[in-house]
Amino acid sequence: MKTTLRYIIIVVLCGFCLFTAQAQTRNRQYEEYIHKYKDIAVEEMKRYRIPASITLAQGLLESGAGKSALSRKSNNHFGIKCGGDWTGRTVRYDDDARNECFRAYKHPRDSYEDHSKFLKGRSRYAFLFKLKITDYKGWAHGLKKAGYATDPRYAYRLIDIIELYDLHKFDTRDGIKWMKEFPNPHQPYLANDLLYIVVRSGDTFKSLSKEFDISQRKLRKYNDLYKGYVLKPGDIIYLDKKHRRADKEHVVHVVRSGDSMYSIAQKYGIRLKNLYKMNKMKPEDAAPKVGDILRLR
Template sequence: MKMKPMRRLNIHSILLALCLLSGMTLGAQTRNRAYEEYIEKYREVAIEEMKRYHIPASITLAQGLLESGAGRSELARKSNNHFGIKCGSTWEGRTVRHNDDAPRECFRAYRHARESYRDHSKFLSTGARYAFLFRLKITDYKGWARGLKKAGYATDSRYAQRLIDIIELYDLDKYDRKDGLKWAKENPNPHQPYLANELVYVIARKGDTFKSLGKELDISHRKLRKYNELPKDYELKGGEIIYIEEKKKRADKDHIVYVVRSGDSMYSISQKFGIRLKNLYKMNRMNPESPAPKVGDILRLR
């Protein structure tokens, strides 16, 4: 599933950040209260995202500060969009029009800032262009900052250095060391996250358990079973799709119907497309007692 690239850091964000600094540059080593308040407000969210998606909390906070002007940009204040993610062709949520590279461009709007942080995590962790970043140590904020610039996250030539300056001025890397280093030692070979139907999932490996996955992904093993509609006595065999958030009632707009293939079941199809099993049955006027679909049958996905 392809997401539209984020907007580049525009002149409005830069000017707003400069205004917040009241004429003082980061190089002058003068902290700004607005930045400190933003960090205090969102640091726990950034750490939570780091545990689940393996992105340094320092990087997430620095990007949030830079892109939203410490939460004071119009996009952040009115639409809770802290990272400037544009709508893209697959977005089905709330939207807002905002002048950026062109007049009245479509941006995603969120109910809460936390949703913006989650969307940012999904964007980085599932984007092919950013895959190489996840081979870096979670404490290597400089490598992450330079890698984001290299991957084309922003066109600003000083983007990486701006992130590094913010991280070092506000000691944001302490949030990576506090939880990130412990996590990295406990999970030297983390599961790669993937995206389906705007939902994040991992592929279970042989030897995985719901408890071990829950510990790595910082989520209750009971929720993992619930989200994936699996009974209490089910044991992972390896190769299963495991969602870390609740599946949706229907597939995305790119998947309207599906032609059943050999080896498919209603459950495997529901997992493949991130649809709740009961909704897949309902859309196709079936129930768990109905005969299994045959190869060549066409099932509705939305």
């Protein structure tokens, strides 16, 4: 009897010690970071189809749970460098080389959105978006394969963080629920650093509003459309507010057959009123003719 009791006590104590050791491996700063940014990560997952677990793990790893100088002073949580297409604010830090150029943001949310656009807008990451939203291991190894980081253990470090902090629950709890409700989601695209989708048969402002969690009023406003407009297959619908001008790669547009000021504005992600203004035109003016050159910047 004493032997049995002693065995039970030993088992319980070992189990308690193991539980305590596991609990101690969790970092409170990491948990605070997850609590603070999980909702943003889930929002980005719904819009860009990037697992929230991957986004959070990368944010934790790259920013040191928001404690790195780059994240504290510049709100850059993903260590994204300037690159040739960046026109925003910049800062200089030593990384792989001395005095390298990094992107700077007004708010961490901007960093999260830019991270999504960074992955979505580069062809070398395109294969990742064919993976299931719950395949965080595939995403982790894919990011390393595509050259996101030079650390040879980058994928395993992401996976360790995801599994230690149960980050995959954000992919299943919110991702699967969303995927069941929208089994055939729209493919998002980027133009002028803005997210847009192409309207399919049967789409309405109501259905798009529900899928992307954006009000119908905002969808119409973002796309210069009036309240009674009925969506047509092939329409381009932006999910962000359009810019005042096109990106620096598109300076002018040569008018083609079938073009209108509206279709041109949608193609380049420009607010319609700004397209008119840049070209010293008014809505009541005659439509541009084939061969006319319109300014986009």
